[in-house]
Amino acid sequence: MKLKKKIPLIDQVSKSGFWGNKFGGNFVPETLKKPIEDLEIQFNKLKKDKKFINERNRYFKNWIGSPTRFIKLEKLTNHIGGAQIWSKVVSDANGGAHKVYNATVHCLLAKRSGKKIICGDTGAGYAGKMLSMAAKKFGLKCKIFMGAKDIARQQPNVKAIKKNGAEVIPVYSGSQTLVDAVSECMRFWVANCDTAAMCVGSTVGPAIFVRICGWSTSQISRELKVQLIEEFGSIPKKLKLYNCVGGGSSSFGFWNEFMDYDKKQCEFIGVEAGGPARSKKHAAPLTYGSKIGILHGAAQYVNQDSDGQIEETESISAGLDYPGVSPLHCFLKDTKRARYTAASDEEALNAFKTVTKYEKLRPSLEPSHAFSVAIKEAKKLSKDTIIVVNSCGDAYKDRGILEKRLGRKYVKPN
Amino acid sequence: MLNPISAAFKKAKQENRSALLTYTVAGDSSKKQSLDILKSISKDADILEVGVPHNTPVADGSQIQTSAYRAIKNGIKMNDIFKIVKDFKQSNKYKPIILMGYFNMIFQYGENNFLNKCRSSGVNGLIVVDLPWPENKYFAKKCKKKSIYFIQLLSPTTTKIRLKKIIKDSHPMSYFISMLSTTGGKLKVSPKDILKNYIKIKKIDPKKEVVIGFGITEKTIGKFKSADGLVVGSAICKEISNSLKHRQNPVTNVSKLVKKLKSKII
DSSP states (O other): OOOOSSSOGGGOOOTTSEETTTEEOOOOOGGGHHHHHHHHHHHHHHTTOHHHHHHHHHIIIIIIOSSOEEEEOHHHHHHHTSSEEEEEEGGGSTTSBTHHHHHHHHHHHHHHTTOOEEEEEESSSHHHHHHHHHHHHHTOEEEEEEEHHHHHHOHHHHHHHHHTTOEEEEEOSTTSSHHHHHHHHHHHHHHHTTTEEEEOSSSOSSHHHHHHHHHHHTHHHHHHHHHHHHHHSSOOSSEEEEEEOSSSHHHHHHHGGGTTSOTTTEEEEEEEEEEOTTOSOOBOTTTTTOOEEEETTEEEEOOBOTTOOBOOOOOSOTTTOOSSOOHHHHHHHHTTSEEEEEEEHHHHHHHHHHHHHHSSOOBOHHHHHHHHHHHHHHTTSOTTOEEEEEOOBBGGGGHHHHHHHHOGGGSOOO | OOOHHHHHHHHHHHTTSOEEEEEEETTSSOHHHHHHHHHHHTTTOSEEEEEOOOSSOTTOOHHHHHHHHHHHHTTOOHHHHHHHHHHHHHHOTTSOEEEEEOHHHHHHHOHHHHHHHHHHHTOOEEEETTOOTTTTHHHHHHHHHTTOEEOEEEOTTSOHHHHHHHHHHOOSEEEEEOSSSOTTOOOOSOHHHHHHHHHHHHHHOTTSEEEEESSOOTTTGGGGTTSSEEEEOHHHHHHHHHHHHTTOOHHHHHHHHHHHHHHHHO
């Protein structure tokens, strides 16, 4: 298995949708073969179409608000006393997280193919919020599938979805989290693929969804590359990019443009959700060596029992609470281009405390996982090492959990 | 020896009727009960589809999901399912059994191990919901070598060219999904239109059997009499759920339902 240079990773895929002949694919019911093929043809054509790219860029710039900030966390760096810690504040994007890129692209595609409805899954509620926002913008009817447990713990985003006029469909099956929401959303698509488009909320699902999402979130690293050169004159000699990994959409987008650099110069560190310190359950299939299995149409490392039943996960962060992980990350792990590790619930909470103590930045629980590992490793690194953490979501949605776990003073009064 | 699946179709043809295929989930609501149900309904059903419960079933509606979750909660494992089939076959050797499930269960068991186990326990056919053509070509060939039918699924979204290619590669039986729906959806297309599609498929290769499934209940089954075979799944799973809810015996109730279904297509 080898990573090719000069070809975008989303295009290093076989005809049948596999990366490295091993990850991804299209394990879907027959009914979805045609809609998936249609979407493939449409996407492959449009991603080479200059007019379409310009249209996308226009929405990214004027509506989403590109570029998002790239800032030095001066006080945090001084406090830690090692490598320089910077952040790409992707939560600046319209709606407050990276999910807006994928949602916008899916709505653009749906609009062009004449679909009237768009359905999507959500865990933390960001994918749902952004899809509802984009659907409203483009005049599409929107249905969001969300696990009942996540509806309870991510209320601010649920309210936002409803405010945008979308329907929130609670999912009560299984663990009532993201994994069940994705299943239910796929079921809806199976039954309505003639009139509805589906937006998978991360770089997971059948291969085409992995590719569209990765193509969309890559905006993050396109911006970062320019910003790094503006700041340092060139890509730093020692660069480390930390990102949380649930499905893997923000991390892939954060790394994509740097894929061809040697990992000694530009290292990728993916941080999965280790779950509560005292629990055996986790959402870190790459870190803890889960076996390859098939989930939501794609072969990937996934938490499962010996029979192949998908195991329940546990994490304080709804956005990372997923038993599988993108085929792209499985491929990056096996080719050793990226390194993966996990942070526990408690470590993420501590990182949130530290970051908010020193900086005017309020990362949500998902990027707090990445901050946890970045802070830990920064101590041991030289001052000329540039650490960049993707702050891909804002903590506003987590106010309920933060108040419960850390107390009132960690919740911003807005 | 003729595969019992083909023999069952032959018998139904001789009786001038469609074959009745039932779907129940292995281990629902317990290992013993699901075996008892199979034994009891085998009097009226021509082919028994045995569902392998999976906890992320992307094509199943709420009735089958409920049955699957119930079976998993009660501890059913892949090896128990093979045991149920084996035990059933000891009492009724020629009644065909088809296992229906999702590919991850086969993948984890190992394709070859899985097929060997199918063979030794008496499985006659396989339906793998999320292993469509052409990805299933290689696995289907392996099935053929073991004299197990790999049953292709066809859907209203399957294009004409694709239909031809799939039928060409297909084994003697295929499964036509009546409408765009998960299992157990309400019939939202008229039986006439469904049969029109069905006839188009049949014309490609009239010698091959095609069954119709999805949305078939006691109420609708009579309208599809002209098909080679008809599958009823969710309605049966629902009957099990209702029986449990009312503290009645699922074996008796399901058997009654299957008898009624049969009477509608004779």
